[in-house]
Amino acid sequence: MHSSHTPDKLELAKRLQVSEADLDALLTLAARPKQAARTGRATTRSWRVFTLVAVFAVIAGTGLAWAFTPRPPVSPPVPTTVPVPTTIPYRGEVFFNGEPYESPGVEMRFQLFDASTGGTQLWEETHEAVVVAAGRFSVLLGKFNYLPDAVLAAPELFLQAVVDGNQLVGRQQILSVPYARRSGDGVPVGAILPYYGTTPPAGWLVADGSALDKVASPQLAALVDHLNALAGTTGTTATLPDLRGVFLRGQDRGAGLNPDAGEDSIGMFQESEISSHSHTGSTGSSGNHRHVMDGLRVDALNPPAAGYYGFAVVNSGGGINTLYAGEHTHSITTNTTGGNETRPKNITVLHIIKY
DSSP states (O other): OOOOOOHHHHHHHHHHTOOHHHHHHHHHHHHSOOOTTOOOOSSSSOEEEEEESSSEEEEOSSOEEEEOOOOOOOOOOOOOOOOOOOOEEEEEEEEETTEEOOEEEEEEEEEEESSSSSSOEEEEEEEEEEEEBTTEEEEEETSSSOOOHHHHTSSOOEEEEEETTEEOSSOEEOOHHHHGGGGTTSOOTTOEEEESSSSOOTTEEEOBOOEEETTTOGGGHHHHHHHHHHHTOOSSEEEOOBOTTOOOOOOOTTSSOOSOGGGOSTTOOOOOOOOOOOOOOBOOOOOSOOOEEOOOEEEEOSSOOTTOOSEEEEOOSOOEEOOOOOSOOOBOOOOOOOOSSOOOSOOOOEEEEEO
């Protein structure tokens, strides 16, 4: 195919973000006659599908036609927090016997495998009524069956499509753009964060011991699986850790700083406790001694002292001695002090968990 530096071609190369030489090579390849190697199809129908991201490529017998929508002016990004998408957009074209397929609603089944042929099926989803207009369709993979991170973490992924019961020839490899969905905001599922606010941001839940169900809430599937893995269980439900009103403690992992070695697993709760101790005290010792009271005598007040009536104790000269008690001490009791708990200085925050 002859190359010319036309304004349309330069604009197309710019929009596709490829060099003009690469664009010429692609156009030349598309113009070649159909290969005769299209064999081994599941049915006698002639189905073909092509994934479209920003540009639709319609391959015919003699050439390649391009269609695109001009991009709007690019504005500076506005910092914001949004949930990580849980679906992958997939757009394509379907041909039947060489003609664009039309249907007001056709069943399409999409499967992910770990190999281009054979291999293990990792995921499947059925869309019961997909509209196909002029051969074009658009679906959201993961809309009806959540795409777990464990699937997207596979080294390679290949998409197989089945339209109206007819398996399309060949699988398409899932490449970088869908994989960017896994990067999220860089925070792993299950991360705990002290949040200075009353409502958690998107992608986070309050760690309040609530029950989770990944069937009812597919976006929580990764967290449910993570919590079940920690508990050594499987299933579609799990329970959040309840971090309301408690401090977090690092797992000991052999450091010897947690004396309760049997309570060192992730999520183990410990009640309030004060380390065992005692308080002692005594009065000073004055040796073996006794007490003497001299001149114990009671006389009537006669005449009564001014303003007083009754008796008075006077010194009689004899005295009374107490018995020896031996050298001894006296125990003491301290007064109660303190509040309702033992705690350091603190500020209240909201503990949240990433899903």
